[in-house]
Amino acid sequence: MKHTPISRRDFLKNLGIAGAGTLLAASPWLSAFSEVMNTSNEKCRLAIIGPGSRGQFLMGFLAKNPKVDIVALCDIYKPSIESALKLAPNAKVYGDYREVLEDKSIDAILVATPLSSHCKIVLDAFDAGKHVFCEKSIGFTMEECYRMYQKHRSTGKIFFTGQQRLFDPRYIKAMEMIHAGTFGEINAIRTFWNRNGDWRRSVPSPNLERLINWRLYKEFSKGLMTELACHQLQIGSWALRKIPEKVMGHGAITYWKDGREVYDNVSCVYVFDDGVKMTFDSVISNKFYGLEEQIMGNLGTVEPEKGKYYFESVAPAPAFLQMVNDWENKVFDSLPFAGTSWAPETANENKGEFIIGERPKSDGTSLLLEAFVEAVITQKQPKNIAEEGYYASMLCLLGHQALEEERTLYFPDEYKIDYLNHQSVKTPEAI
Template sequence: MKAHSISRREFLKNLGIAGSGVILAASPWLSAFSEVTQTNNEKCRLAIIGPGSRGRFLMNFLIQNPKVKIVALCDIYRASIEAALKLAPNAKVYGDYHEVLEDRSVDAILVATPLSSHCQIVIDAFDAGKHVFCEKSIGFTMEECFRMYNKYLSSGKIFFTGQQRLFDPRYIKTMEMIHAGTFGEINAIHTFWNRNGDWRRPVPSPHLERLINWRLYRDFSKGLMTELACHQLQIGSWALRKLPERVMGHGAITYWKDGREVYDNVSCIYVFDDGVKMTFDSVISNKFYGLEEQIMGHLGTVEPEKGRYYFENIPPAPGFLQMVNEWENKLFDSLPFAGTSWAPETANSNKGELILGERPKTDGTSLLLEAFVEAVITGKQPPRIAEEGYYASMLCLLGHQAMEEEKTLRFPDEYKINYLNHQSKSTGTL
């Protein structure tokens, strides 16, 4: 994806939501922008730990922000450092992140290293008094995520995670509509993310295989669940404003039998307390259906990635099609196994309506990073953003564990953070 930033003003205008109170009700983390005009003369001095492909993608947004100064780069792979220096030529270079944390010119760090290294870097950063942006999933295990969240609470520092959909105008508008009852009672959420490719990156030397292709190996990654599901599972808790109670699933390597250790296809079912289910499926040997979240209520369906919504009651089919349907129903109406339920549905002719007037220019990444910068400069943590990242990580890790153990697992009570417990007692929601 090309790095394309949009202004905060353009972002809020595109939402088309009347009144800031409505916006903040669905997305309270947008309060990070409340004092943006008061920080024009200040800068966030940032270090990038792990300027690989993802780290440099984020840097492309950051260098467009006049409030950001990238002062340090840290990586053990020289090729990544050299590529990153083209974006931030004046940054100091480190090979050990501990040296970055000792650098008093660094206000905050951005962590885009292999998943297995996130926890220790983040905890050490908080201990060093640094603000943190950590790519998802935040931790390699549920226990690590819990430790990281508690360290954030005790540090008093800013903590953001790479959940860019929280700042995507399509998703913010979608949640406002869902919570307003536009689509009725939500009774199912289907999410999927399909690709067709081996997920490998070029390796200049065999001894660098696990360093560069860490996503394919169990010592460093949980594969599709932590790399992809982490985004989409967060949509379910955002829409329903509660957590699923249990999860079951299955994963396998069925196509890319090339020495990888993580699954190339996964399926999980998350079950909420009222029986509503959220599914996640991912296949990386067929991209036809791409990615989407299909959020279904009894009045309508919304597909935020596509940027469209559909109501159940649509205009009648064209006269000719309606006549054919009626004729076929009469022909087969005596068959007990069919009745009218088999008749061609008109849903596939429903083109739906656009959530916004046009497709946004970014997926929310630029606004997520801008909000982090504002939070660092003001020293104010926006409500719920750390918690959304925490639970997204926990849900994908619980799903992975359910696949590994081939069991139905419940969300552990010991990992339900106080934030959620407080909200649940007072409102029954997140």
């Protein structure tokens, strides 16, 4: 796969981050890039635990970073190791992650294993003094997520999660506009992610089915909610600067009846304390509408994935078109049609405006990983980035539980954290 990441310099220049207090208020984790740090001669010695398809995708960026040495690979599936060695030919190979953690020279680990295994690996890594990048969702249950987050806080080790939209320039600029009141009062957020495919990977032997296709089985995965919703639900809490208080929904297997155990069709409604709702819908038997977040205020709408925004009031039509329209109205108004008691409202034809111009060639993944490397080297945790990842995971897990139990669930008070008041955290070694 060919990667064309946007450079950090161009990214910051386009967003105007230098001295931009409002931008840092919207995305405080960008503090990782807000100062010129003299780390050019320092390295992050990194181990990849789970170098499968996602792990190798991330390695594609990390292998190009001159500040990274990928020194270890750990997996029980030999083909994954063989492919990953093409990206990191000098890395040592392990079959047990605990052996990786025993290596005192390793600074940090990246976890891209099946969801059900995240918690144990991450907790052990923090105890071993390692910094952690964990793919989303971070935990298999809400209790696991809470334990992982609290371990991060108690050890002071760097903790990043795979929420790449936090570093996507489209989303960052959109949030700056939302928080500045550009679109008025936000009253609804609609998110969806649709695909058309069975989500299966080829299996060389039947006994490897659950190892390779773990996303399809409840023992290892929670399906669409943890694999896709985790990204989009984070957009809602980012935009509104709070989390919803309850969720309800429905999930089913409606098309891919092939022995899988997780839903292929889900729909959730999250409700905030003021009645504002956020929806998430996903089917994987129709991709026509793709993915998007539609954040709707009384003055306008923003669609970050498309990189566009639309105001409710648009400029009037050119004089000629206005004249034709007036003429047509006069003609048809004179005809004896029965009047209606309502007026149909179709989608606005407004073409909108681009948030930052040309669509970037990266979704923020390269910058997310670069920020993690900088955080490891400087031993300084960017503000709120662990908290955003924590709540994104908690919300998708609560939604999945609502689907399973077919009832409305409230966010548990015991799992709430006051992340808006958290400051940047320095690790003990940096103090």
